[in-house]
Amino acid sequence: MSITQAGQNEPTPRTGPDRPELQKIIEEIVDSGFVGMTLRVNDERGEWVGSAGAAVLGGTAEPPVDGHVRIGSTTKTFTAALVLRLVAEGGLELDAPVADHLPESGLDERITVRMLLQHTSGVFNFTGDYDPDGTYVPGIAATTAGREWVENRFTTYRPQELVELALSKPARFEPGTDWSYSNTNYVLARLLIEKATGHTYAEELQRLVLGPLGLSGTAAPTTWPDVPEPHAHAYYRYQDAGREETVDVTRHNPSWISTGGDMISTTRDLHTFVSALMGGRLLPAPLLAEMCTPHPKAGYGLGVFVQDAGPDGGTVISHNGGIAGHAALMYSTPDGGRTLTASLNYVDDAALSLGEAFQKATQRLVGEVFGGGRAGSADAAGPAR
Template identity: 35%
Template structure:
């Protein structure tokens, strides 16, 4: 088995896989992890880092590719990356904790907490509940700024927006469907949830996340960056592949909505968080069960997540060996991360890729599928 060594002894890196100093050979888990990381790199992904934690606490770590195309530096096995939409699970956990404490209920309407915010063009906050925001069944249309070309990235990377501005962009559109009648991923719904956390507690959502999750779990590699465009060291640089001859370093940029998207983490911390959540350390059994009540996702996302379903800030995906695992991937600014944990929180895996293939739907799907295969292999030893 591949185990972490004492810090004073360091670690031996063999073919991109961290092998514990007391272990003469890779375990089967570590071998497969290394092979799967190399398969992702072979797609043209500049850098890959992955970590599996087994039920006995054993860590297997693999890296592949380079952290910097200009220098060919190796990918750090403990490098920071942007958490992106994985932070939605942090937000959802805090909302469910507040519900358990009686500060709010999941059946509260948005209007109850944010009067006159969700309105216009058929939007009606009196008909949308917090549960629907959490589960992406609110019907609120997404209209977040973004970049599809290198020029747009360079023009927009330091732009900042207030939550009110981003919500107003969504309210300029009619709803995608009546609340509760369908499913469509909505980042705007989680912007509203962060605002509701602040209204219910008197503190920003990131402070509640730090106090309720990051500090108790000792997630020393998980940080809220606010409007800082840079990441702490060490980290692999992030790249966006827009097409042949257009591979752009997109490492530096300000998160669109800091309360939700301005988190960085490590593969160890992300594993620790999901193990704690599914292991019942953050929510009582009834609240965790509520989080795990799922509905089918939309057809376009089902292509990316075959058989996938969505609960309250938590996705369920099938395992090839039977059963299912729980996760919430994230993608932002070149960093694409997939994760997974078994239902009892005993076995987990995280893979972070420091390049996004964004040129064609086929390449996007190939990257997603290769990373999902790594997670499946890690959870089906």
Template identity: 40%
Template sequence: MRVRTALVGTTALILSAALAAPAVAATGTRSTGGHAGTRTAIDAAVAAGVPGVTATARDTHGTWSATAGVGDTGTGTPRSAADRYRVGSITKTFVSTVLLQLEAEGRLSLDDKVDRWLPGVVRGHGHDGRGITVRQLLNHTSGIYDYTSDAGFARDHFARDGFFEHRYDTLTPHDLLAVALRHEPDFAPGASWNYSNTNYVVAGMVIEKVTGHSYATEIRRRVLRPLHLTATSLPGTEVTVPRPGSRAYSKLAETDTGPTYDVTTLNPSMASSAGEMISNSADLDRFYSALLGGKLLPPRQLKEMKTTVKIDGVPNVRYGLGLMDTKLTCGVHVWGHTGGIHGSVSAAATTPDGRHSLAFNFNGDWTGDTGAVIEGEFC
């Protein structure tokens, strides 16, 4: 999921020095590799106004972690390398992985029409699941309207007054889909590309229909347990973030000025299978390393996941199936995803062989440059 201030891509947010949080020096452990560029970018994010940053990189030299800034602006408590945080749209890679595993097992095809699994569910104002494939859900070429772009939904869940009134509401996937279906599609299926959280809400519903279990159950069974991702969870309607963790901060406005609010607790059902997950940097490194290293998908399915489509206006990023291919300024390609949800901006990036990974989190959603951190690590 993305909040209205978070962008899909490698440079996530507008720059600002709106919040001056006291910085804590970055601290590294257990690696002989160089991470000076990453340290510099992390410190720059805090100087630009991000309250705090936590990051972990994993490569052939070992594991390196760094923190800067604070996890709590009231107490000055620093961020921890072990912090758990809301990962937003990084959830999409997990959902896509499950669907590709189901394809490998012969239980569905990516070319199945959505209506085969959810008959009559995706219908309204020109939307028609009979013409949309599962693949088009996963690579955002379905044309289904993004429910988070609905003005009423945005007012109730992203703007200050609406958020404080509705932050603990429980919303079902059908509720979220109903918001999208009030609008016309963005385009005919396959005709273009547009990032839509609704695609992954529907994808989660397909998983449940195929398996008889929720997408959360399937992610736990197929990914979290085999990889021992003990810091990663699917909270459902649980409003808190497990410890250790930091506070999360937002302006709750489309601006980088004005008051800053603590938005740590919320009901993540508003994100559902588009962005509800919680993790930490070490777990995300392990997940993406395993995925790109071929430990979660057979070669055919991994190739499908890495088959990308163009994103208009973003020449250095292409989108696969819940996975982005980003070409950095130094020519290096990294695979991964970004994620934004109230007060939390995260990114994970991994080299094509899965041998060098980085994951990190900003606990403020209105400032900072995620792209600079990724460039710092891989270039």
């Protein structure tokens, strides 16, 4: 797989005297426990880009503002946009049964394409899920936290394996009757895309999304373990025989999460993508409206969260994601005119210790950029595991 180092030779906007509040926030976010962070804001005042913290644990150089990052569950917005592009072409129908294309999967015939994209299928989440009584049911071995994940992080998983494990578990609920976030839905979407088109997911993503928008810093790596330069490093911490070990896990095989969260991008490309998507450059207006119509339980549309930015902030469209020490934030106004994209690198662990700080960070930024300086709500899509 090749991926260009997008934006490296372009001038980088510097922190201006009119946006010190943004620099202050990202510095405080790093101080809350993250290794490093970069932020890109595009609004009526132009583009502002800044960074804080370190690219390498214990280092002094800040993360590269145009660096590549694993974007985790933000992958789902790209996948949903691709499915909807295929719907626009006539190759798929939102309310048709997925089993029409994947009869060998054993999928409940009532589950539609729309249900996959909106997490209303009821299919078990292969990275782990909860029974109605709150009992945790583990998923694939790759999501077993701790030393086991570190030692097996280069294992290859086929998408079909992930789906088979999920379908071996009881459904969470009857299709279409409830909402539950499940990475399995988006792996099924990948298989659906490939069966309907006869091409790989990566090929169709390039044809219909990445290519038309010129997103040269973005890719679906499949099994490729590397993150292209430049990039900040990601880490994982675990206990081993009473000792705490911290390992650089920037390189790992992301097939364990597949299209639930395997993509790599840059804050520049995320801005270009979400502003084009919300601005109507990828989808016909009726399909964009479908995408941004939220389920009442979770405020989730088709691959995006639709949320309130706080007092006087209006609505924002978003999808964040985190995966093994890397994370991405992606927010936009419904017209694509104002966006916030960010990347973080940190030390992940089994307890997801930075989960609360991750949520507070997003709330603070959304409040500042979209809500007139008042903290708004933030979507709950954190670490993919």
